[in-house]
Amino acid sequence: xxxxxxxxxxxxxxxxxxxxxxxxxxxxxxxxxxxxxxxxxxxxxxxxxxxxxxxxxxxxxxxxxxxxxxxxxxxxxxxxxxxxxxxxxxxxxxxxxxxxxxxxxxxxxxxxxxxxxxxxxxxxxxxxxxxxxxxxxxxxxxxxxxxxxxxxxxxxxxxxxxxxxxxxxxxxxxxxxxxxxxxxxxxxxxxxxxxxxxxxxxxxxxxxxxxxxxxxxxxxxxxxxxxxxxxxxxxxxxxxxxxxxxxxxxxxxxxxxxx
Amino acid sequence: xxxxxxxxxxxxxxxxxxxxxxxxxxxxxxxxxxxxxxxxxxxxxxxxxxxxxxxxxxxxxxxxxxxxxxxxxxxxxxxxxxxxxxxxxxxxxxxxxxxxxxxxxxxxxxxxxxxxxxxxxxxxxxxxxxxxxxxxxxxxxxxxxxxxxxxxxxxxxxxxxxxxxxxxxxxxxxxxxxxxxxxxxxxxxxxxxxxxxxxxxxxxxxxxxxxxxxxxxxxxxxxxxxxxxxxxxxxxxxxxxxxxxxxxxxxxxxxxxxxxxxxxxxxxxxxxxxxxxxxxxxxxxxxxxxxxxxxxxxxxxxxxxxxxxxxxxxx
Numbered sequence: 417x418x419x420x421x422x423x424x425x426x427x428x429x430x431x432x433x434x435x436x437x438x439x440x441x442x443x444x445x446x447x448x449x450x451x452x453x454x455x456x457x458x459x460x461x462x463x464x465x466x467x468x469x470x471x472x473x474x475x476x477x478x479x480x481x482x483x484x485x486x487x488x489x490x491x492x493x494x495x496x497x498x499x500x501x502x503x504x505x506x507x508x509x510x511x512x513x514x515x516x517x518x519x520x521x522x523x524x525x526x527x528x529x530x531x532x533x534x535x536x537x538x539x540x541x542x543x544x545x546x547x548x549x550x551x552x553x554x555x556x557x558x559x560x561x562x563x564x565x566x567x568x569x570x571x572x573x574x575x576x577x578x579x580x581x582x583x584x585x586x587x588x589x590x591x592x593x594x595x596x597x598x599x600x601x602x603x604x605x606x607x608x609x610x611x612x613x614x615x616x617x618x619x620x621x622x623x624x625x626x627x628x629x630x631x632x633x634x635x636x637x638x639x640x641x642x643x644x645x646x647x648x649x650x651x652x653x654x655x656x657x658x659x660x661x662x663x664x665x666x667x668x669x670x671x672x673x674x675x
Numbered sequence: 676x677x678x679x680x681x682x683x684x685x686x687x688x689x690x691x692x693x694x695x696x697x698x699x700x701x702x703x704x705x706x707x708x709x710x711x712x713x714x715x716x717x718x719x720x721x722x723x724x725x726x727x728x729x730x731x732x733x734x735x736x737x738x739x740x741x742x743x744x745x746x747x748x749x750x751x752x753x754x755x756x757x758x759x760x761x762x763x764x765x766x767x768x769x770x771x772x773x774x775x776x777x778x779x780x781x782x783x784x785x786x787x788x789x790x791x792x793x794x795x796x797x798x799x800x801x802x803x804x805x806x807x808x809x810x811x812x813x814x815x816x817x818x819x820x821x822x823x824x825x826x827x828x829x830x831x832x833x834x835x836x837x838x839x840x841x842x843x844x845x846x847x848x849x850x851x852x853x854x855x856x857x858x859x860x861x862x863x864x865x866x867x868x869x870x871x872x873x874x875x876x877x878x879x880x881x882x883x884x885x886x887x888x889x890x891x892x893x894x895x896x897x898x899x900x901x902x903x904x905x906x907x908x909x910x911x912x913x914x915x916x917x918x919x920x921x922x923x924x925x926x927x928x929x930x931x932x933x934x935x936x937x938x939x940x941x942x943x944x945x946x947x948x949x950x951x952x953x954x955x956x957x958x959x960x961x962x963x964x965x966x967x968x969x970x971x972x973x974x975x976x977x978x979x980x981x982x983x984x985x986x987x988x989x990x
Contacts, residue, residue, distance in 0.1 A: 420749065423782025430779025434772075509763040513773075513824065516727040516757045517780035518749035675689065675721075675730045 427519040435531025450489040454543045458550040473609045478551045483634040484606030489543045494536030494569035498576030499589040521667045532573025561636030567652045568629045574659035581672040600626045610642050677705040679832050679863040685735035695721040697887040708858045710878035711867045717884045719867045727757045756830035758821045760837045766810035774824050781828035795823035815846040832863040904935040906962040912955040
């Protein structure tokens with residue numbers, strides 16, 4: 417099978433642009449809600465309850481939770497973007513206009529992932545700007561911050577793609593976020609340090625991949641983490657490679673796309 | 676002559692066990708205007724789906740020009756433009772976006788894509804609607820938009836799956852003219868349609884599929900030669916018409932009749948007999964769907980009828 421590089425490069429640009437235009441066109445549904453939700457978290461957990469909790473990991477509670485809340489918004493939005501966009505394309509059959517072209521499967525996958533990453537990062541940036549109203553945000557390591565936000569949004573965009581491939585109805589793309597993504601994120605150390613947990617629950621928490629992302633991201637802001645940074649990178653990249661290969665295999669066999 | 680599409684022993688069995696294609700062979704020559712007919716569920720859309728990679732084949736081979744789809748599907752797909760049966764673009768996007776994005780998927784640079792988008796939207800009468808949300812387009816406009824989208828990369832083969840279903844006669848005729856024009860310019864066209872008149876008027880060659888098998892494959896002329904009678908519609912003076920039964924006639928309404936004339940019989944004989952019976956004919960035309968009689972015969976009893984007609988091939 418030939419791989420036409422110029423063709424696929426233009427196709428990738430086209431698909432990525434299409435995805436970015438899509439979520440910015442409906443910004444009231446894609447950008448605004450996570451900003452409002454996260455602002456409420458800042459107000460309730462940071463301003464109202466935070467001062468009563470005191471320090472967490474040596475930092476004001478508000479400063480401690482800001483990185484986790486930003487990453488939570490990135491995770492849910494990068495996932496939701498690909499899951500809903502790709503499933504809608506399947507549902508409306510508009511995915512066919514792409515499947516009938518010479519665009520390679522890997523280009524299709526990368527295009528959708530780029531759209532999810534773009535939305536994740538855009539929401540992350542807006543939420544970060546809002547958080548400046550509530551905390552004195554400092555950056556400890558910009559490289560870690562940028563790399564973790566890109567890797568995390570890539571991972572969850574890939575997860576959204578897998579979900580959309582398997583989904584047969586709209587309910588199927590809300591099941592994973594509701595029953596898996598939200599519990600994993602809430603129990604991934606957004607609101608607390610796992611060092612506060614009993615030993616057994618600390619061990620159980622280590623099975624949660626979101627814990628590694630949130631701690632690495634928090635390290636980028638505060639310079640502290642419950643987990644080794646390199647362990648976090650290894651786990652995130654490992655999941656990305658695994659999901660990327662699974663998705664590529666599924667799309668190549670036509671799972672959920674071709675009869 | 677080069678084959679644009681060459682299908683050999685193509686089989687498709689769906690996961691529920693339904694055998695949609697039972698080993699079909701088809702050849703569409705370069706530059707042809709080819710009709711693929713068959714009743715609902717016959718296997719036409721499955722065949723088209725396999726050609727454009729929306730359906731995975733079970734076995735058999737498909738070549739688009741020099742390219743086997745099992746060896747280089749991307750190259751094979753670059754030759755094809757597809758106009759599907761159902762609307763399959765995002766109805767929230769604008770026509771120019773839909774067409775221009777399609778250009779991108781075929782690797783056309785921005786300036787070329789923009790130029791061609793304008794060209795085809797103008798040709799298909801959609802330029803004024805380029806900034807409308809596609810959901811608001813009429814049924815005919817949506818179909819024309821899909822034709823513009825399919826042509827954006829100037830494919831060598833255009834496959835149209837019932838392109839005129841549900842559109843009014845004026846738009847249908849405009850589409851016919853447009854399709855004839857691009858065929859004359861060298862584009863091979865494969866058309867599936869339920870309007871047999873459309874196939875008869877436009878296509879040079881024809882294949883009929885029924886129950887997953889090709890029951891007829893010849894030139895349109897050869898197929899129509901299989902007709903034992905020709906049917907004419909005669910407009911007559913509006914009086915009570917009662918003809919002798921041996922004339923094989925039917926009343927259409929008070930002022931027109933249909934009359935079957937055996938092939939080879941001179942029309943003069945028929946007119947003489949009409950005159951003898953005092954019938955004044957004011958105008959006459961061919962009943963346009965001659966193909967319908969053959970088609971129904973073939974799909975009703977595809978074994979016996981096909982062997983009878985496939986003897987004649989001047990394809």
